[in-house]
Amino acid sequence: MMDWTDRHCRFFHRQLTQRALLYTEMVVADAAIHGKRERLLGFDAEEHPVALQLGGSDPAKLAEAAAIGEGFGYDEVNLNVGCPSDRVQSGTFGACLMKTPALVADCVAAMKAGVKIPVTVKCRLGVDEQDIETALDAVADGVFAVGADALWVHARKAWLDGLSPKENRDIPPLDYGRVYRLKERYPDRFIGINGGIPGMPEAKAHLAHVDGVMLGRAAYHTPGILSEVDALLYSEPPQPFDPDALLETMCAYAERHIAAGGRLGHVTRHMVGLFHGLPGARRFRQILSEQANRPGAGAEVLREAFAAVDRVADQAAA
Incomplete structure (x- = not known):
């Protein structure tokens, strides 16, 4: 969601749902540390609850960036292990980290040690020729062992060799069942699902199998659906769209x-x-x-x- 879910987008979306957790676009750890922080990390207090999503592969830098985010008032910090863009491939983070689950665990451990807010992870089923059964389990086992508070899974592989970032959002087939199986393996851990979910009825159906549902493109391109979130998913009294x-x-x-x-x-x-x-x-x-x-x-x-x-x-x- 880079260049999409900026502070203006999030403020707008918050007017449509009071309960949904909003995520920033991915901010590279180096940028959070050395860049113009107010421009990169600043947000309106009305956006709460809001999570800062970080990209990187250096545990120390991610821990420092997470602490900076906590200082800005974010409610959660999330490590991106799923973005397939050319930018993250050149920096060896994002979806590339699916190949190094031990490093992902090290990154999460460092972030957990540096902040008091929840630390979560968003990943893919796997990348390239990886077996999605073993690849996803390896990441989940590693991050939960060091205390990750949640794992969000985009229910597709990422093909770093052969597909563009845009193609990676549509061409690899969805496998929701694989995410459901991960939840069965970790009944006491928060497992969320993402990928190709078009609206609230489908989101609610997924909640019979997992703990949370993340919407990206559907929420961005048809934001009106967010006005259904509070009543349908959080059992709030229905409020007519005004x-x-x-x-x-x-x-x-x-x-x-x-x-x-x-x-x-x-x-x-x-x-x-x-x-x-x-x-x-x-x-x-x-x-x-x-x-x-x-x-x-x-x-x-x-x-x-x-x-x-x-x-x-x-x-x-x-």
């Missing part, structure tokens, strides 16, 4: 961001899928895509986009 309240909150947020030197498009680029499948959604996307990045664009663009949906929806109802 587009007017959302509009006012996001306008105020966008105005604060613009006043601090940002652009409207930084915020609205994450919102284009909000009304997916509803009357007026195409016009909504068009207004945001064409106008939000123009010089001087302000919250009035967001108001115009929401109004376009309302007008079309009212006409359809009439």
Whole structure:
């Protein structure tokens, strides 16, 4: 989710669900240590609960980066052992770490020793020619032995040799059953599942077998589904989706961001899928895509986009 789940995306998503745990895009440990920390790690208090996802393979650096994240107020720190991008391959971390489960365990042990917040791991079933039975067990055994608080599993292999990062999100077949078997092996440990889950009904079905469900692309491209999370998965009293309240909150947020030197498009680029499948959604996307990045664009663009949906929806109802 690099370049997707930034602080603006997370603030927007938090308006749709109060209970779901939100994750940052992956931040490389070296960047957290040496980079511009406020830009990389800063977030709005309203985003809680929010987890910082780190990338790296040096236990000492990951421990330092985790401590920095804890200092910023994150509720959890997560080690990425699943990203197949070219960037992580060149740095020998992300999904590459599936090949070195002992090193993954060392990284988790160092992070656990350095922070008091939960330390979790996100991985794949395996990489390249690995046997997914032995590869996944090796990572799980290692991280749970040193105290990992949860293991999230993207239920696909990653093919580092032969597939692009984009292809790795779709081509390797999903095997949810393998994640279920891991949960059977670890009934008292938190096992979460990820990969190709399109919406809340499917998420709830997975919860009959595992402890948690992680949504990535579905939540990003069709964020409206997040408004179902609290009632369907957390048994909260149903709350009707209120587009007017959302509009006012996001306008105020966008105005604060613009006043601090940002652009409207930084915020609205994450919102284009909000009304997916509803009357007026195409016009909504068009207004945001064409106008939000123009010089001087302000919250009035967001108001115009929401109004376009309302007008079309009212006409359809009439």
